[in-house]
Amino acid sequence: MTPRCAVLDDYQGVARSLADWSPLDGRVDVRTLRRPFASEDEVVEAIGDCEIVVAMRERTPFPASLLARLPRLRLLITSGMRNAAIDLAAAARHGVTVCGTASNTEPPVELTWALILGLARSVATESAAMRAGGPWQSTLGADLYGRRLGLLGLGKIGARVARVGLAFGMDVVAWSRNLTAERAAEVGVRAAASKEELLETSDFVSVHLVLGDRTRGLIGAPELARMRRTAYLVNTSRAAIVDQSALLDALREERIAGAGLDVFAQEPLPADHPLRTLPNVLALPHLGYVTRRNYEGYFQQAVEDIVAFLEGKPVRELG
Template identity: 45%
Template structure:
């Protein structure tokens, strides 16, 4: 079987133990993102099985119409918002998805909280340049951690906050509110109340039609000038251009983000803002998670083909 793996930026898949599952098959691995459907289709001539790494490439009618040999798409993790499932059905392409692990994303979230609160990227660069203690950070103990969406990742982050001596305030759908009450956590009166009261606010929502743009300019304007917004979920949860404008206006005072509307992002005016700590979508990018994701994806692909 001819199999293609897209968007392996670090050329890491071939180094995984899970890659041995594809022994005996012709495997193409691409290390960049090709956005032009015609050019991408030319790469994938004759491909029967396609393995996608998270949500890096859009699969739609324009692409599928050029891939008559494609039979199965196997998605690492469970998110498939970038796949037009109706178009796949029309073209007889089966879509299979795996499961995710919450720990790596939760850990990266907390790394961004600490880095943003204590200006760690700036101070690392200051020290390398011979500058000593140029910023004044903020402690987390005694402050309020806001969690927007108490799912698997949000629940872990809430526990990290408690370990640091923070009080935890939750908002989200009824399921999030019920889980918060069951865990003895405070529930905000409303979305606006969450943004007004949180010193550190972490977004942990799935992206769908209901949550796209759910955070607006008025929400961020309600945050304190000393407040911090952390987003390791999806950039599109915030309205287009809203976060950049809010940071320029100083509410919230700082932000740590791991996700962007267009990825990979190599240039953007927001990246130059001094009150932004940004990472290139690293939440799930670590070996244990990759082994789990790709083992599932390869097993699902081979099972579907059989």
């Protein structure tokens, strides 16, 4: 019997056009699913007959409870080489091989700057006014030159964001628990003495940390209270790093100038969620990694992962 493969969360309907799937012709029955699932039951109903699943990032979680309900599953592929939404230990217990693909770091860097610039110059507000025939100029832009950019995290993405900030003439500082002065100097920035110093002195704070036990809820009400009223918070990393309730309160009460957000505790974000309508929020539907080049790499390497698995020599395994 021909094994079945489901490509999940293909929101834009591009998975089959951005890669050469012909190596699977006659070997695998491939289908694509475009809409997100509302429940674990929906996932089981949609892919319970599949031996192979291609997941897009963390859009559909695969906890132990779901993996136990997918007895036919043998190969699970995720875009990227890290996926916190997959229980790797449970996958191993159920005999599921988990593989990944490469992922470019440039797209989330570029989107970070789209958010920073959009906030600084009120791009969405002014564009909406232009389209609606509203007032000609209603806002004053926030300068980047000479202002401080505080980066929480200075890994591959954070370092690239830092270099762009320096090109804008910003004073760039960074902090993470393991950041050394030497590492910061390599990037051309200064290591903040503490998280508190960074929050208290930065005009823009951008989050570039990996979500884990030490970073979950790292920015809560006390940390947001340290930020300047004129400061902006940008998060293109993971929503859970910032306490969502505390952030909502800070934005509603205008205790910070605004936030640029590409990640949310629940995705897709409910239609009636206040983050969709707060005037000091620039929100995007998790587009950080959503570019043609990334998708071409994801899907082409997913095909390669499937072929390698069928030939008994899986590559790019996670774990």
